[in-house]
Amino acid sequence: MVRTARFSEHCFIEAATHLVAEGGPAAATMQAIARRVGAPTGSIYHRFESRSAILSAAWNAAYASFTGALAPLLREGRAREAALAILPWSSKDEHRARFLLLHEPVTLFEDAPPPAPVREELERLEEAFDSAFRACVAARGDGSVREEELARARFLIFDAPIAIIRPHLLKGGPLPPFVERMIDELHAGLPIAATPDQGIRPMAAA
């Protein structure tokens, strides 16, 4: 067609991801993103209609990468491996992990809501991830999925591993070796299938 682009959508997303990972959402100003890429600020608007569009696109990319690593394992019912998958994923590129795991979306999009198509894509990603969880839980029990078991699975496979590595992401540097053991023991000690009514300890009834 016409003039070849020097700057791709991808490189703007990459720059935004790095900036947020290193300095928080406020560090990812349009000028900072442009400066990092070496482009004029105006060029960003040829790819993204607004700041929240580029930030939410970066969020979607990171979320898709993460859930894409876990979902296949979940669908096979391999909960433990799925929980451990966060380790290679987060060390593969630390910036994306810091971006995704250290910031709530609400802190990114509070000024302006992201455009509809990007928001819809995130909803699709979340639904796909949710259905993978349901498949995992169903595979482990009698096929039915109770809310409590779903919450347990999400905690064991998603939130707990994140909580385990989060302090080390904040400090920076490599993950200590014992985080793998913690995730492992967590799965050995807390089953996804909720024990219906017998408290583990007498005091637990409370």
Added chain:
Amino acid sequence: MVRTARFSEHCFIEAATHLVAEGGPAAATMQAIARRVGAPTGSIYHRFESRSAILSAAWNAAYASFTGALAPLLREGRAREAALAILPWSSKDEHRARFLLLHEPVTLFEDAPPPAPVREELERLEEAFDSAFRACVAARGDGSVREEELARARFLIFDAPIAIIRPHLLKGGPLPPFVERMIDELHAGLPIAATPDQGIRPMAAA
């Protein structure tokens, strides 16, 4: 002395806490805080030297309230009760819980660092909390404190309960009853004292 103040330090902190809890850090502009209190914007500067001063003061207050509820239990070695203490604390006032548990400090203070005295107070609070953890871990073992055990204790008592209730804080509304059981079983299944080398399962060695 002189003219009596209509607006206290406390009510500005309260307003800032609510605004962040409801709409994220960017919602807590100086004018929004003032409007919520019914004061002119200038009045805030008679109590706080800057925006990051008031936000960090609010952070310190919430952090002190939370750690103050846990520390006494920790020092007595009552890890399970400490882990469960987050439940009454967070339902006592949901706004402070949302403020503290849903936002990393980095997203609050990224524009300007908080003034030195407030930062130092936070360091004191963090040290006190850390020492309570060390006391708890020491009380449960032979008195020595290994890094791994400290990390386990922080996860079991602090990060994991937060991770368990976070999804429900994000959605809003009351906590489902099974979160208490999850925290309980977590402590029954994953001991603070690290099992030195015997994997729980054969595959765990990895």
Added chain:
DNA sequence: GGCGTTCTAGAACTGCCATTCTAAATGGTA
């Protein structure tokens, strides 16, 4: 090889927000 489309390039605009400033009000004290 001109032409139109798409891009770069960067200056200009707009609005918002933290902060400051000036003036008026207040109320205990001397």
Added chain:
DNA sequence: TACCATTTAGAATGGCAGTTCTAGAACGCC
């Protein structure tokens, strides 16, 4: 009662960041 430190009150300021605008450059097609 007069004083004056402190506060209210709210307008003014200054800067920054998102967004838009204008001009010019590059490339592939007809």
